[in-house]
Amino acid sequence: ASIGEDVIDISRVSAEADCFTYDPGFMSTASCQSTITYIDGDQGILRHRGYDIKDLAEKSDFLDVAYLLIYGELPSGEQYNNFTKQVAHHSLVNERLHYLFQTFCSSSHPMAIMLAAV
Template sequence: MAHSTRTASLTIDGKTYELPIHSPTAGPDVIDITKLYAQAGVFTHDPGFTSTSACDSQITFIDGDKGELMHRGYPIDQLAEKSHYLEVCYLLLYGELPSAAELEKFETTITRHTMIHEQMHNFFRGFRRDAHPMATMVGVVGAMSAFYHDSTDINDAHQREIASHRLIAKMPTIAAMAY
Protein backbone atom coordinates (compact mmCIF):
# COMPACT_ATOMS: atom_id res chain seq x y z
CA MET A 1 0.00 0.00 0.00
CA ALA A 2 1.27 3.43 -0.84
CA HIS A 3 1.87 5.56 2.20
CA SER A 4 0.49 9.07 2.08
CA THR A 5 0.54 12.18 4.17
CA ARG A 6 -3.25 12.10 4.56
CA THR A 7 -4.62 11.44 8.03
CA ALA A 8 -7.95 10.96 9.74
CA SER A 9 -8.64 12.49 13.13
CA LEU A 10 -10.37 10.56 15.88
CA THR A 11 -11.38 12.37 19.05
CA ILE A 12 -11.98 10.38 22.23
CA ASP A 13 -12.81 12.18 25.49
CA GLY A 14 -11.48 15.45 24.11
CA LYS A 15 -8.15 14.03 22.96
CA THR A 16 -7.51 13.81 19.20
CA TYR A 17 -5.53 11.04 17.55
CA GLU A 18 -4.16 11.31 14.01
CA LEU A 19 -4.43 8.07 12.05
CA PRO A 20 -2.62 7.62 8.72
CA ILE A 21 -4.62 6.93 5.57
CA HIS A 22 -3.12 4.56 2.99
CA SER A 23 -4.16 4.08 -0.64
CA PRO A 24 -4.05 0.54 -2.01
CA THR A 25 -3.55 -0.45 -5.63
CA ALA A 26 -7.20 -1.54 -5.77
CA GLY A 27 -10.15 -0.83 -3.52
CA PRO A 28 -10.93 1.95 -1.07
CA ASP A 29 -8.41 3.86 1.02
CA VAL A 30 -7.79 2.49 4.52
CA ILE A 31 -7.30 4.14 7.88
CA ASP A 32 -4.34 2.60 9.71
CA ILE A 33 -5.39 1.93 13.31
CA THR A 34 -2.28 -0.10 14.18
CA LYS A 35 -1.28 2.21 17.03
CA LEU A 36 -4.80 3.09 18.22
CA TYR A 37 -4.78 0.77 21.23
CA ALA A 38 -1.26 1.79 22.27
CA GLN A 39 -2.08 5.48 21.99
CA ALA A 40 -5.74 5.67 23.03
CA GLY A 41 -6.35 2.42 24.91
CA VAL A 42 -9.31 1.42 22.73
CA PHE A 43 -10.03 -1.25 20.14
CA THR A 44 -12.26 -1.02 17.09
CA HIS A 45 -15.34 -3.23 16.78
CA ASP A 46 -16.32 -4.75 13.42
CA PRO A 47 -17.99 -8.11 14.16
CA GLY A 48 -18.99 -8.68 10.54
CA PHE A 49 -15.50 -7.82 9.30
CA THR A 50 -17.29 -5.59 6.78
CA SER A 51 -15.18 -2.44 7.19
CA THR A 52 -11.81 -3.95 7.95
CA SER A 53 -8.76 -4.42 5.78
CA ALA A 54 -7.33 -7.79 6.85
CA CYS A 55 -3.85 -7.41 5.44
CA ASP A 56 -1.54 -5.54 3.12
CA SER A 57 -1.24 -7.72 0.01
CA GLN A 58 0.55 -7.11 -3.24
CA ILE A 59 -0.89 -10.35 -4.62
CA THR A 60 -4.61 -10.58 -3.87
CA PHE A 61 -7.56 -8.20 -3.72
CA ILE A 62 -10.93 -9.36 -2.41
CA ASP A 63 -14.23 -7.47 -2.31
CA GLY A 64 -16.80 -9.98 -1.10
CA ASP A 65 -19.76 -7.64 -1.51
CA LYS A 66 -18.97 -7.18 -5.20
CA GLY A 67 -17.87 -10.79 -5.67
CA GLU A 68 -14.38 -9.72 -6.75
CA LEU A 69 -11.26 -11.79 -6.30
CA MET A 70 -8.18 -10.64 -8.16
CA HIS A 71 -4.66 -12.02 -8.27
CA ARG A 72 -2.02 -9.50 -9.34
CA GLY A 73 -4.77 -7.43 -10.97
CA TYR A 74 -6.39 -10.28 -12.92
CA PRO A 75 -9.94 -11.41 -12.07
CA ILE A 76 -9.92 -15.01 -10.84
CA ASP A 77 -12.57 -16.08 -13.35
CA GLN A 78 -10.38 -14.81 -16.20
CA LEU A 79 -7.37 -16.72 -14.86
CA ALA A 80 -9.44 -19.89 -14.41
CA GLU A 81 -10.80 -19.61 -17.93
CA LYS A 82 -7.70 -18.57 -19.86
CA SER A 83 -4.65 -19.70 -17.88
CA HIS A 84 -3.41 -23.00 -16.53
CA TYR A 85 -1.88 -23.96 -13.18
CA LEU A 86 1.72 -23.09 -13.99
CA GLU A 87 0.85 -19.76 -15.61
CA VAL A 88 -1.03 -18.70 -12.47
CA CYS A 89 1.83 -19.93 -10.26
CA TYR A 90 4.26 -17.85 -12.32
CA LEU A 91 1.95 -14.82 -12.02
CA LEU A 92 1.72 -15.16 -8.24
CA LEU A 93 5.50 -15.61 -7.85
CA TYR A 94 6.77 -13.01 -10.29
CA GLY A 95 3.95 -10.47 -10.61
CA GLU A 96 3.06 -10.89 -14.26
CA LEU A 97 1.94 -13.57 -16.67
CA PRO A 98 4.87 -15.23 -18.42
CA SER A 99 5.90 -14.79 -22.02
CA ALA A 100 6.06 -18.00 -24.07
CA ALA A 101 9.83 -18.30 -23.43
CA GLU A 102 9.44 -17.59 -19.69
CA LEU A 103 6.66 -20.18 -19.42
CA GLU A 104 8.74 -22.82 -21.22
CA LYS A 105 11.70 -22.22 -18.88
CA PHE A 106 9.41 -22.23 -15.81
CA GLU A 107 7.71 -25.47 -16.90
CA THR A 108 11.13 -27.10 -17.35
CA THR A 109 12.24 -25.93 -13.90
CA ILE A 110 9.05 -27.17 -12.25
CA THR A 111 9.19 -30.51 -14.07
CA ARG A 112 12.64 -31.15 -12.56
CA HIS A 113 11.11 -30.98 -9.06
CA THR A 114 7.96 -33.11 -9.51
CA MET A 115 9.21 -36.37 -8.00
CA ILE A 116 8.54 -36.79 -4.30
CA HIS A 117 11.05 -38.51 -2.05
CA GLU A 118 10.34 -42.22 -1.64
CA GLN A 119 10.28 -41.91 2.17
CA MET A 120 7.43 -39.38 1.92
CA HIS A 121 5.19 -42.35 1.09
CA ASN A 122 5.56 -43.36 4.73
CA PHE A 123 3.70 -40.21 5.80
CA PHE A 124 0.69 -41.20 3.74
CA ARG A 125 0.71 -44.63 5.34
CA GLY A 126 0.71 -42.99 8.77
CA PHE A 127 -2.76 -41.51 8.31
CA ARG A 128 -5.96 -43.47 8.74
CA ARG A 129 -7.41 -44.60 5.42
CA ASP A 130 -10.51 -42.46 6.04
CA ALA A 131 -8.54 -39.32 7.02
CA HIS A 132 -9.67 -36.15 5.30
CA PRO A 133 -7.48 -35.52 2.25
CA MET A 134 -6.83 -31.89 3.26
CA ALA A 135 -5.56 -32.93 6.69
CA THR A 136 -3.30 -35.50 5.06
CA MET A 137 -2.03 -33.00 2.52
CA VAL A 138 -1.29 -30.39 5.20
CA GLY A 139 0.70 -32.94 7.18
CA VAL A 140 2.75 -34.06 4.20
CA VAL A 141 3.44 -30.53 2.97
CA GLY A 142 4.56 -29.59 6.48
CA ALA A 143 6.95 -32.55 6.45
CA MET A 144 8.63 -31.36 3.24
CA SER A 145 11.01 -29.12 5.21
CA ALA A 146 12.47 -32.25 6.81
CA PHE A 147 13.36 -33.57 3.36
CA TYR A 148 14.49 -30.29 1.79
CA HIS A 149 16.25 -28.44 4.60
CA ASP A 150 18.66 -26.90 2.08
CA SER A 151 16.02 -24.29 1.20
CA THR A 152 14.45 -23.20 4.49
CA ASP A 153 16.17 -19.83 4.96
CA ILE A 154 13.31 -17.41 4.33
CA ASN A 155 15.76 -14.51 4.26
CA ASP A 156 17.51 -15.89 1.18
CA ALA A 157 15.58 -15.05 -2.02
CA HIS A 158 17.15 -17.93 -3.96
CA GLN A 159 16.18 -20.48 -1.29
CA ARG A 160 12.62 -19.09 -1.19
CA GLU A 161 12.40 -19.50 -4.96
CA ILE A 162 13.64 -23.10 -4.84
CA ALA A 163 11.19 -23.92 -2.03
CA SER A 164 8.39 -22.35 -4.09
CA HIS A 165 9.34 -24.37 -7.16
CA ARG A 166 9.40 -27.59 -5.14
CA LEU A 167 6.02 -26.89 -3.59
CA ILE A 168 4.43 -25.98 -6.93
CA ALA A 169 5.90 -29.09 -8.56
CA LYS A 170 4.99 -31.55 -5.83
CA MET A 171 1.55 -30.23 -4.84
CA PRO A 172 -0.45 -31.97 -7.60
CA THR A 173 1.15 -35.33 -6.72
CA ILE A 174 0.71 -34.80 -2.98
CA ALA A 175 -2.93 -33.78 -3.49
CA ALA A 176 -3.60 -36.84 -5.64
CA MET A 177 -1.94 -39.16 -3.13
CA ALA A 178 -3.86 -37.57 -0.24
CA TYR A 179 -7.11 -38.06 -2.07
Protein backbone atom coordinates in the same frame (compact mmCIF):
# COMPACT_ATOMS: atom_id res chain seq x y z
CA ALA B 1 -1.74 2.70 -7.24
CA SER B 2 -4.30 1.01 -5.07
CA ILE B 3 -7.76 -0.31 -5.81
CA GLY B 4 -10.62 0.00 -3.34
CA GLU B 5 -11.36 2.16 -0.36
CA ASP B 6 -8.73 4.23 1.44
CA VAL B 7 -7.64 2.84 4.80
CA ILE B 8 -6.72 4.27 8.18
CA ASP B 9 -3.94 2.72 10.26
CA ILE B 10 -5.46 2.17 13.71
CA SER B 11 -2.59 0.12 15.12
CA ARG B 12 -1.84 2.73 17.83
CA VAL B 13 -5.44 3.26 18.97
CA SER B 14 -5.12 0.66 21.70
CA ALA B 15 -2.07 2.29 23.30
CA GLU B 16 -3.13 5.91 22.84
CA ALA B 17 -6.83 5.64 23.72
CA ASP B 18 -6.59 2.64 26.06
CA CYS B 19 -9.29 0.83 24.11
CA PHE B 20 -9.70 -1.56 21.21
CA THR B 21 -11.70 -1.18 18.04
CA TYR B 22 -14.57 -3.61 17.49
CA ASP B 23 -15.60 -4.77 14.03
CA PRO B 24 -18.31 -7.45 14.25
CA GLY B 25 -17.81 -10.06 11.57
CA PHE B 26 -14.58 -8.41 10.41
CA MET B 27 -16.75 -6.56 7.86
CA SER B 28 -14.89 -3.26 7.60
CA THR B 29 -11.36 -4.23 8.53
CA ALA B 30 -8.57 -4.79 6.04
CA SER B 31 -6.39 -7.63 7.28
CA CYS B 32 -3.42 -6.71 5.12
CA GLN B 33 -2.20 -4.70 2.18
CA SER B 34 -1.55 -6.84 -0.88
CA THR B 35 -0.05 -6.21 -4.30
CA ILE B 36 -0.97 -9.76 -5.27
CA THR B 37 -4.71 -10.11 -4.72
CA TYR B 38 -7.65 -7.73 -4.59
CA ILE B 39 -11.02 -8.90 -3.26
CA ASP B 40 -14.32 -7.02 -3.11
CA GLY B 41 -16.90 -9.63 -2.19
CA ASP B 42 -19.84 -7.22 -2.36
CA GLN B 43 -19.00 -6.36 -5.97
CA GLY B 44 -17.97 -9.92 -6.88
CA ILE B 45 -14.42 -8.85 -7.72
CA LEU B 46 -11.37 -11.08 -7.37
CA ARG B 47 -8.16 -10.09 -9.11
CA HIS B 48 -4.67 -11.54 -9.05
CA ARG B 49 -1.95 -9.06 -10.05
CA GLY B 50 -4.63 -6.95 -11.74
CA TYR B 51 -6.10 -9.81 -13.82
CA ASP B 52 -9.75 -10.70 -13.28
CA ILE B 53 -10.07 -14.24 -11.93
CA LYS B 54 -12.67 -15.10 -14.59
CA ASP B 55 -10.20 -14.26 -17.36
CA LEU B 56 -7.47 -16.27 -15.67
CA ALA B 57 -9.79 -19.25 -15.22
CA GLU B 58 -10.86 -19.18 -18.87
CA LYS B 59 -7.53 -18.44 -20.54
CA SER B 60 -4.79 -19.70 -18.22
CA ASP B 61 -3.85 -22.93 -16.53
CA PHE B 62 -2.64 -23.51 -12.97
CA LEU B 63 1.03 -22.98 -13.79
CA ASP B 64 0.30 -19.74 -15.68
CA VAL B 65 -1.40 -18.37 -12.57
CA ALA B 66 1.29 -19.71 -10.23
CA TYR B 67 3.93 -17.95 -12.34
CA LEU B 68 1.83 -14.76 -12.30
CA LEU B 69 1.53 -14.82 -8.51
CA ILE B 70 5.24 -15.46 -8.00
CA TYR B 71 6.76 -13.20 -10.65
CA GLY B 72 4.05 -10.57 -11.19
CA GLU B 73 3.41 -11.21 -14.87
CA LEU B 74 2.06 -13.96 -17.06
CA PRO B 75 4.84 -16.09 -18.55
CA SER B 76 6.00 -16.00 -22.15
CA GLY B 77 6.16 -19.33 -23.95
CA GLU B 78 9.81 -19.86 -23.04
CA GLN B 79 9.26 -18.77 -19.43
CA TYR B 80 6.31 -21.16 -19.16
CA ASN B 81 8.36 -24.08 -20.50
CA ASN B 82 11.24 -23.38 -18.09
CA PHE B 83 8.86 -22.94 -15.16
CA THR B 84 7.07 -26.20 -16.00
CA LYS B 85 10.40 -28.03 -16.00
CA GLN B 86 11.35 -26.52 -12.65
CA VAL B 87 8.02 -27.47 -11.08
CA ALA B 88 8.27 -31.02 -12.45
CA HIS B 89 11.83 -31.37 -11.13
CA HIS B 90 10.87 -30.17 -7.64
CA SER B 91 7.79 -32.40 -7.61
CA LEU B 92 9.85 -35.58 -7.63
CA VAL B 93 9.43 -37.65 -4.47
CA ASN B 94 12.54 -39.11 -2.90
CA GLU B 95 12.70 -42.91 -3.18
CA ARG B 96 13.01 -43.23 0.60
CA LEU B 97 9.63 -41.54 0.99
CA HIS B 98 8.11 -44.07 -1.41
CA TYR B 99 9.30 -46.84 0.91
CA LEU B 100 7.94 -45.00 3.94
CA PHE B 101 4.52 -44.56 2.33
CA GLN B 102 4.38 -48.26 1.48
CA THR B 103 4.66 -49.16 5.18
CA PHE B 104 1.25 -47.66 5.91
CA CYS B 105 -1.99 -49.59 5.66
CA SER B 106 -3.95 -48.62 2.56
CA SER B 107 -6.85 -47.51 4.77
CA SER B 108 -4.68 -45.05 6.73
CA HIS B 109 -5.83 -41.46 6.69
CA PRO B 110 -3.73 -39.37 4.26
CA MET B 111 -3.07 -36.66 6.85
CA ALA B 112 -1.76 -39.23 9.34
CA ILE B 113 0.62 -40.50 6.67
CA MET B 114 1.82 -37.00 5.81
CA LEU B 115 2.34 -36.15 9.48
CA ALA B 116 4.44 -39.27 9.93
CA ALA B 117 6.49 -38.37 6.87
CA VAL B 118 7.22 -34.92 8.21
